[in-house]
Amino acid sequence: MHSAEWHVKGELAVVEDEELLLTVLNSAPVIDGNPTDALSGDGTRDWIRALGGGGTRAEGDLLRRVRDTLHALIRRASTDITLLEAALDHARLRPVPFAEGVTWRLEAPADEELAVRVILAWSRVNTELPHRLRACANHECNLFLIDHSRPGTARWCSMAACGNRMKARTHARKQRFE
Numbered sequence: 449m450h451s452a453e454w455h456v457k458g459e460l461a462v463v464e465d466e467e468l469l470l471t472v473l474n475s476a477p478v479i480d481g482n483p484t485d486a487l488s489g490d491g492t493r494d495w496i497r498a499l500g501g502g503g504t505r506a507e508g509d510l511l512r513r514v515r516d517t518l519h520a521l522i523r524r525a526s527t528d529i530t531l532l533e534a535a536l537d538h539a540r541l542r543p544v545p546f547a548e549g550v551t552w553r554l555e556a557p558a559d560e561e562l563a564v565r566v567i568l569a570w571s572r573v574n575t576e577l578p579h580r581l582r583a584c585a586n587h588e589c590n591l592f593l594i595d596h597s598r599p600g601t602a603r604w605c606s607m608a609a610c611g612n613r614m615k616a617r618t619h620a621r622k623q624r625f626e
Contacts, residue, residue, distance in 0.1 A: 465569035466594055468499065469581075472515050472566045473522075473592040474605070483590065487512040501562040510535060514563045518570055522592060523583050532567055539564040586610035 475486040475495075486495045493503035501507050513531055520526035539556035556564045573581045573594055580595040584605040591605035604610040 465565070465572060469566055469569035469573060470592060470594060471499065472511060473518060474590075475515060476519075476590055478588060478590045481588070485512075487515065496562065499562060502558055504559050507559040507562060510560060510563045511566070514566055518566070519583075519592075522581060535560060535563050535567060584610050 477484055486492065487508055492508050496508055496511065497503040501511070514535055517526075517528070517531045521529070538560060539554065541552040542555055543550050544553050554561065554564065554568075570581070577594060577596075580600060582593060582595065584591045584593060585603035586605075589605060589610050591610075593602060593605045595602035
């Protein structure tokens with residue numbers, strides 16, 4: 449069993465969890481019309497190690513399957529959580545007291561810990577920010593965003609990239625029909 453401190457309510461941990469979640473969700477971007485995948489091929493081991501994992505093939509395979517399952521759930525293309533249940537099967541959060549309160553230690557097999565952290569981050573975002581985790585509105589993009597805007601109306605992974613591109617297309621389409 450491998451373990452990591454899991455500060456459930458700590459501000460820093462929440463930001464780190466969201467960053468991990470988005471990093472994994474956005475690991476299969478479409479670049480210049482070509483699908484890519486950081487979780488397959490050369491560089492996968494280093495990419496996973498940069499996230500704090502061990503970089504094993506089993507870890508990469510599980511992380512890729514979790515990512516793909518979350519993609520389908522977020523896009524509402526599936527409601528199948530079988531893989532998530534299996535990924536969480538050997539994990540547990542153990543309370544650890546300290547002078548200021550309690551922290552939680554995630555205990556999971558080393559090859560599963562990173563995937564478990566991603567699943568826990570996804571669950572926390574869905575619970576604390578309902579309907580704010582979404583796919584980019586640009587259907588040619590394969591990225592996701594967590595909408596922290598006050599009105600909750602963010603639509604694009606990046607206003608500079610997809611937002612401007614989509615607004616320009618809408619404007620051009622309107623100009624053709626006027």
